[in-house]
Amino acid sequence: IATLRSAVYLLVLFHQGILCSSLALPSSSVDMKPKKFINSADNAVDEFISGLLLQYPNHLRKLANHHVILHSSFATQNKDAHPNKARVSLLSGGGSGHEPSHAGFVGENMLSGAILGGIFASPSVSSILAAIRASTLPSSEGGKGCLLIVKNYTGDRLNFGIACELANAEGRLVKMVVVADDCAIERKKGITGARGVAGTVFVHKAAGGAAGKGMDLDQVTSIAETVSKGVGSLGCALNTVTIPGADKVNDRLSKADDAGEPMMEIGLGIHGEAGKKQCPLMSCDDIAKEMLSIIQTYGREVDSKIVPLYNPSDELIVLVNNLGGTSNFEMSLLTRSLVTQLEAAGCKATRVLVGSFMTSFDMQGASVSILPCTGDITKDVLGLFDASTDAPGWLAADVWNDGESRPSASEIDEVIVEKGAGAAEQLPPVLVKDYSTVAQKVLAQCAKALSDAEPTLTEYDTIVGDGDCGITMQRGAKEVLSRLESKALRVDNPVNTFADLADAVSASMGGSSGILLELMFRKMSTSLQSVSGDGITPKDMAVAFRNGCEAVSFYGGAQEGSRTMLDAMFPASAAMLAGDGADIPASASAAQKGADATAAMTTAEAGRSNYLSEEVLMGTPDPGAVAVALVLG
Secondary structure, eight states, X not given: OHHHHHHHHHHHHHHHTTTXXXXXXOGGGTTOOOOOSOSOXXXXXXXXXXXXXXXXXXXXXXXXXXXXXXXXXXXXXXXXXXXXXXXXXXXXXXXXXXXXXXXXXBSTTSBSEEEEEEETSOOOHHHHHHHHHHHOOOGXXXXXXXXXXXXXXXXXHHHHHHXXXXXXHTTOOXXXXXXXXBOSSOTXXXXXXXXXXXXXXXXXXXXXXXXXXXXXXXXXXXXXXHHHHHOXXXXXXXXXXXXXXXXXXXXXXXXXXXXXXXXEEESOOTTOOOOSEEEEOOOHHHHHHHHHHHHHHHOEEETTEEEOSOOTTOEEEEEEEEOBSOOHHHHHHHHHHHHHHHHHTTOEEEEEEEEOSSOOTTBEEEEEEEEXXXXXXXXXXXXXHTOOOOOTTOOOOOOOOSSSSOGGGSOOOOOXXXXXXXXXXXXXXBOSTTHHHHHXXXXXXXXXXXXXXXXXXXXXXXXXXXXXXXXXXXXHXXXXXXXXXXXXXXXXXXXXXXXXXXXXXXXXXXXXXXXXXXXXXXXXXXXXXXXXXXXXXXXXXXXXXXXXXXXXXXXXXXXXXXXXXXXXXXXXXXXXXXXXXXXXXXXXXXXXXXXXXXXXXXXXXXXXXXXXXXXXXXXXXXXXXXXXXXXXX
């Protein structure tokens, strides 16, 4: 019977154009094969349940012989400890493919269990009845009864309905609430009525809270009906769903309009059923405006009259539901558009839930469900909605109740630190002879040498890199010279000198080499600021240089031997340390030797050279290492 029902359902989809829409498209789309993480569509639901049980070994249990998931508390063999003696049981379910609905909402203060049908197919009467029997004791044995929460689809209504009546005949108190929250279908369009979509989750939550509080079956049912009648939902999609086992991708929304604009759909169902309308792709703000307008116009029924779903000053619960294939980034953009427009209209969205609640496999779309907290949706009902739950699929709202604006709207002030503020008094004395005079002269000479070497560095980098090393180094050198002349580069203390060199490099060089040199100079500055003893000595300068080289290696990931500037830096640092910072010629010689050695390296582990062959690299030194040697020379 279940197999026949699935076949009939697929036949209906075929005639609606959902499974065969690609026939009208160019032949290039016909051979597109769906890509899914799947072994076999025939066993997919069984394997999904197995995976779910692996994730929640203590929380969930499967009912033997059926695609039914129950809360682990129902595993007890002691009838006196049966959960239904303490509270009303809640069951829901439907076709698979809408996860986390419905098994993801099994938990305290939510569902007692979920019945899983085949892919987009109603669960069988036998499985629904088995779930009722497992979760609901006969009233003669102290059972509190069971509420079935059913989405408004014909198959679901009929199968759950039959199971409901069979269970009642066995002496189990069972009631059923049908959720029809979709605002895409005209109210007077046939007897089928609106579809049940993501607003159903609101019913799960409120009714679950009522059951958890110990309310009886009539009270829980009343809460569920109140929420069901108050919520309105609407979906939209950029691309529709392709079900597992399909022969080709459902590309119904892949074609463009006559003007070449990509298409989207407003109001489609959670099985990919055609929606209210197709239209050219709109901006996020315009999509939100269209969806809210349709929901508001559809309205809700109050005293046999249709009134707007919400009014200015209403408190709202808003659920922005990912239909399966939309990025979290886009979901936040859509949420912003929806909530800002609702609040611009005078409403207050105190609970905003965003995420995957009721999906449609890989559908690239989203839906919004709105529940106004007015009329019968009292503060007591909100308390039920806010009750804590351990249901794995539920994403709790961060409730905003007090104040004219959300606390999150108030930004934390940035901490602004003035350049040099608080540091002048802490600078260690300089014990390097004639530091200011020497630093001014040496920096100018180094910058000029580096700038003049632009043609050579460019030539080398054209062979083993991307050709910009010479220009990049020249930009940095000219910036240093300019700041020296304007006295913007301080030479009073090495701490300031290296900090200002880092600023100059940051402002002028760009590229990875600029960032690495900035890191080196900043590390040298902070190292010297914390020296102990009487002040900064030549040895301290050598140690700071070594620390700067190590910073380049740590942050950049390269090492000596990687065919980078470090092949000149590390040997120079070692020579400088060996001479306690006084033997500059030895350091310069070591740097030159290290740079020359890169010409014989046939592999590069970093930078653009990493992509090149041995033949290309051989004979040409690394331009970054050559630049270091030029400066130290």
